[in-house]
Amino acid sequence: MLDKVLTPGAFEARLYEGWERAGAFAADPDSAARPFTIMIPPPNVTGSLHMGHALTFTLQDTLIRWRRMQGRDALWQPGTDHAGIATQMVVERLLASRGLDRRQMGREAFLEQVWAWKAESGGAITRQLRRLGASLDWPRERFTMDEGLSAAVREVFVTLHRQGLIYRDRRLVNWDPKLQTAISDLEVESREVRGSLWHLRYPIEGEPGRYVVVATTRPETMLGDTAVAVHPEDGRLRHLIGRRAVLPLVGRAIPILADTHADPEKGSGAVKITPAHDFNDFEVGRRHGLPMPSVLDAEARIWLEEIAPEMRAVEGVADPAFLRALAGQDRFAARKAIVARLEELGLVEKVEPHTHQVPHGDRGGVPIEPRLTWQWYADAATLAKPAIEAVESGRTAFVPKQWENTFFAWMRDIQPWCISRQLWWGHQIPAWYGPDGHVFVERTEAEAQAAARAHYGKEVPLRRDEDVLDTWFSSALWPFSTLGWPERTRELARYYPGDVLVTGFDIIFFWVARMMMMGLHFMGEVPFRTVYIHGLVRDERGQKMSKSKGNVMDPLELIEAYGADALRFTICALTGPGRDVKLSRKRVEDHRAFVTKIWNAARFLEMNGVAPDPAWDPARARTPLARWILDAANRAVTEATAALEAYRFDEYAAACYRFVWNTFCDWFIEFAKPVLAGPDGPEKEEARGAAQHVLGTILRLLHPAIPFVTEELWDRFGYGPAFSLIRASWPGAVPVAEAEAARAELDWVVSLVSEVRSVRNEVNVPPSVTMPLLVKDAAPESLARAGRWIEAIRRLGRISEVRPLDGEVPKGVAQAVLGEATVMLPLEGVIDIPAERARLAKERGRAEAEARKIAAKLDNADFVARAPEEVVEENRERLAAARAEMARLDAALARIGG
Template sequence: MLDKTLSPASFEQRIYEGWEASGAFGARPDSAAEPFTIMIPPPNVTGSLHIGHALTFTIQDTLVRWRRMQGRDALWQPGTDHAGIATQMVVERLLAGQGVNRREIGREKFVEHVWEWKAQSGGTITRQLRRLGASLDWPRERFTMDAGLSEAVREVFVTLHKQGLIYRDRRLVNWDPKFQTAISDLEVENKEMKGSLWHLRYPVEGEAGRFLVVATTRPETMLGDTAVAVHPDDERFKDLVGKFVILPLTGRRIPVVADEYSDPEKGSGAVKITPAHDFNDFAVGKRHGLGMPSILDADGAIWLDEIEGELREVDGVAEPGFVRGLAGQDRFAARKAIVAELERLELLEKIEPHNNAVPHGDRSGVPIEPRLTLQWYCDAATLAKPAIEAVETGATEFVPKHFENIFFSWMRDIQPWCVSRQLWWGHQIPAWYAPDGSVFVAKTEDEAYAEARAKLGADVTLTRDEDVLDTWFSSALWPFSTLGWPQKTTELEKYYPGDVLVTGWDIIFFWVARMMMMGHHFMGGVPFKTVYIHGLVRDEKGQKMSKSKGNVIDPLELIENFGTDALRFTIASLATPGRDVKLGRKRVEDFRSFGTKLWNAARFCEMNGIAPDASFDPTKVQTPLARWILDAANNAIAEADAALEAYRMDDYANACYRFVWNGFCDWFLEFAKPALNGPEGAEKAEVKGVAQHVLGTILRLLHPVMPYITEELWDRFGYGPEFSLIRTPWPTPVAVPGAEDARAELDWVVKLVTEVRAVRSEMNVAPSVLVPLLLSGASTETLARAGRWIDAIRRLGRATEVRALEGDAPKGVAQVVVDEATVLLPLADVIDLGAERARLLKEKAKSEVEAEKVTAKLSNQDFISRAKPEVVEENRERLAAAQAETARLDAALSRISD
């Protein structure tokens, strides 16, 4: 016997282990079945499951289970990434807690610590994914730092270098002073901040008393100014172009240049140019051949090495001693000191409040610093071209479509990708340097030496590049590196390209775009055919979840309390295309009832001896009830398929919900009760047969989204051996004889019962009062139906009997119109005739309004001539129905008027 209450905790773990042990998740490279491939977006190896993971992996698992049941050879490739910065940060903090600094212990030791940390915490997320029910092919699990994947990284780096698509360049990067590494544009978040606009007076050379006022949001960078730019058309400064100003504090002589970058409307109209500390200024500097001294070090502190030599004293303007005193000061402290000094020198014109976007490191949270350094770059623009084309031609399609615009906008304006990071945790760049500065890029040290010796002689000593690659560099190779590339494996042959990539819109640039570039370049084709983009999970108020806000919800806690299936079903129901998902504990609690409903329906079946029967043939059923529910099941299967094909998780979940609850439970089981309670015989046998068949269909239909409860019921009922539902074929519609007649018949019964219940409820008739139903104007078919369904109607409509009205209507009846017939409920003792009259008049008014609306339409000549004929015909039928209804209500009214 099934327990009275559903307790997911009692079977989830056992079932998952059963599936996993039986190899149900495994891809079958040797099978002839058509593959279905999804690459997992690799979570951070040291991370833990958050609600966003629950969303994306529920969607992926649902798709995978569905396709697997359809007979596809499903590969859901698992794995994790090494998350360079994040992981290094965690381990550094851990060591700091023990009073250890990574620089003290050195690179090798530090990396050992990271591997230890990985060994310790690396299983967390994969364990949690198991709790979510994710049917990943675990034996194929990969890690971006695995030997194989590392080989792929080296291969790609070396190849791209040979092709000139990876190169070293000295240009401005986004420098994170906290982590002391370059980061990519994407890892920078601009935050709107309240700041100031400082107006500084730069004395014009040779014109005593004349100043050029520049406006800046970053006065501390003035130490590195090498020009002042004004707009070429700006009349105010025309005579100054080509002249020089004296840079305060340092005494440097810098030119006034004309450049369109300077906006006459902004600030003072003149802008200081600091090429080594601002991206725009860097461009101006290049255009005008300006010097580019750096004045900040890796910590973001003042650093004078590059300007020390040119400091000179200028009376009332520059004082080398002051500048030297700034050395080593943090950029923000230096700002204060410099502003104060300029004020003292009366070179500060004014300070205006000013809001500006300040770039912050997304991991470190500190303002990033543009810094001139030598880094490795990838020529993203060249790699992007075929990737853009692939989306333009539809080789890869985004779902929903509009996300393609986001992809295009970024890809068409893509900047060189800085791929080197000044970290220790990651793939060390395979580049070696000779003492003379020549660079040897090779897959191994031996190869690098071989090349170096050939070029520079036998006794050359090489030093390897200290830096590692951006984590996304290895993630970009994921769709093929996990399949064994650069080796030519059967997996690579069979599972590349993948079918669909599922991820949130925030990852389009970081990962999707880069996989598209690398996939195309190295595999000669797109890495996946479809990119399904879902929203992000937000709290019930639509706020982004964050630890600092304290509004995060823990998927594991939800699983503990409501079960994995409840969480998954909730997520699926709310996952509307491309929109963010507002999710709270309450939503999961509400949706939990669906699993309970299914459990109880199954329990009812069990109590009535409904059990799997392989000999049952749905195409041979005779009773309208069996035909009707099989037809409804066909419809549910079709809806589920269509929804899943279209990546509409919400539609799929809702179609299942409606069929199970409003079809199977509300009506089928109720209609089945008389037969189930009745004598053994053909009818009862067929009802039981169809019940077990449809319950089995429901379990299969729901399995992708609610894997646990469906497997538990499947096993307990004995539809198959333990843990076999996951491998059971997906249901397909069956040919149902006489479906249309069955639908007409059962729909009529439903309508009759619903109408009778409604009028009883409105007339406040207690359920305990049983009433005969008298049919007036009923066709012989209707009377026959009433006869066939008498037991169900009695039970569901609280009726004593159903028969044709003979002679005059009794006094005091409530009446409802059902198709051509009018149903009379003699309620002389309980009915309020006034209320009944009012009710009938209201009904009549409704049908009259309907008739009027349709009449207006039909009397419009344009409508008759221009609308589609079937629409016109439909409206004619509607009019006839409304008029007939009005007539029957009139008759009903006259019956109760004395």
């Protein structure tokens, strides 16, 4: 017998271990079934399960379980990413707590420590995914630093280098002075900073007393200025084009040139150009062939090596001695010193308070520096062209489709991809340098030495490039490297390309696009046919979750409190196209009630002798009740299947919820209770047969989203061997005789009872009161139906009788229209009608006042423009709710003549 109280923790771990032991998650390359592949977005090896993981992995698991039940040979490829910066930071902090420093240890000893940490602590995320119920093919788990994947990385790097698509170049990168490495745009976050805007005077060469004024938020970089730019159509400054300004403190004469980068509407219209320390200035510098001296070192301290030859004393302008004293100072200390010295020289025209966005490293936590360094690059523009064409032609489709525009915008304006990082943990670049700096890019050191011998005609010492590759480089190969490439394995032939990639919009460019580039270049085919893009998980008010706001929810804590099924079903129910998931504990608690409803319904059926009967044939059902529930189950299966086909997880959950809670639990079981409690006979046998058949359908229908409770009930009822629901067939429609007639009959009864309940509730009829139901203008068939179902109508509607009304409508009744008939509840003597009318009118006035207040706020363009998006959306939802309440109260008043 099922326990009276549902306790998911009593069976979740046991069921998962049973599935895993039985190989229930395994793909089978020898299968004749059609394959279905999802590649996991590999979580960082340092990671622990957060709500973003819970969202994306729940959706993937729902799809994979559904396709597995449809008979597909489903591969959900597991694995983790080595997460270069994140992992190196974790281990460095760990070593620092022991008084150790990686630089003192040396590279080899440090990497041994990282591998040891990975072996001991790097599997937390995979254990937590099991708690969520994720049915990944664990024996196939890969790691981006596995030897097999490392071989793929080397093969790709060498091949692209030989094709001229990987090269070294000196360009600006996002530089983290704390971590001392280049970082990707994804690792940069903008933070609002209150600072100053300094308007500085640059003297015009040869014209004493004349200046061009430039505005800057970063005076410390002015030491690297190599030009001043003005807009070619700026009439105020056009006369300066072609002249030269003298760079304060340094004494360098720099050209004043015309470039559209200068904005006549901002500041003085003139801008300083510092190509080695600003991305826009770098492009201006390239257009005009300007020098690009760096004036900050790797730790963002003043560095004068590249400007020292130009430093010369210019009276009232330049001060080489001051600069030499500045060397080695931190950038922010130098900023204060430079501004103070410029003020002494009379070269500060004015200072304005200025709030602006400053890019910070998301891990180092300090402002990043655009820094000019030698790095390795991939020719992303060339690699992007086939990927763009693949989406244009429909070989890969985005769902929702509008995300294609984001993909195209990024890809059509793509810049060279900086693929090198100044770290120790990662794929070390397979490049070796000879004594004269000549580079040899090979798969192994032995091959590099052989190439060097051929080049130099003798043995020479080689030095390996110390940099490692950007983590996104190896994860870009994930769809085929995990399947054994560069070997032509049977898995590669069978499971590539994948069917669908499920991921967030924030990594369309960083991961999705790069997988497409690499997949098309090396496999000649897209890596996935569909890219399903989901939103972010936010709190119930639509705010982004963050520790500082205190609104972060821990999925493991929610699983502990409510069970994995409740969290998973909540995620599915809230995941619609193009919108974020607004999650709250209340939502999860509400859906735990749904899971409990299924458990309680199954327990009731078990107590009433309902058990699986494989011989029971739905096509032979004779009673309207059995036919009605079988037909309703058919429609639920059709709706749920269509929703999953369209990646409408919300519609799938809604179809299941409506059918299970409303149709099956609230109506079928209530209609069937007297039959199941009555004497044995054909009617009872058919009610049991329909109940067991539909319960089995429900368990299969809900299994993708609610795997644990459905499997537990499947096993306990004996629908199949233990742990077998995961491989049971997905439900389909069954033949139902005279389904339309059964639907018309039972739907009418449901509508009648629903109207009666609604009227009673709206006008506050006490539940203990029974009363007659008057029916006017009813067709003979409607009256006959009422007669056939009178016991159910009495019991469920709290009705004493159903009586046709031929004369005038009596006073004091509440009315509702049902088809051709009007049904009435006599309220005289049951409630105080004038008082009830007054109560409803008062509530209606309150709802109207609330609606007016909110509407006025939303009509205020200033409020809509300034308020956070989540606040505006919350007010729109409140307005819709207030208007719905007004409509409900209007209907209630109309029922009693108000």
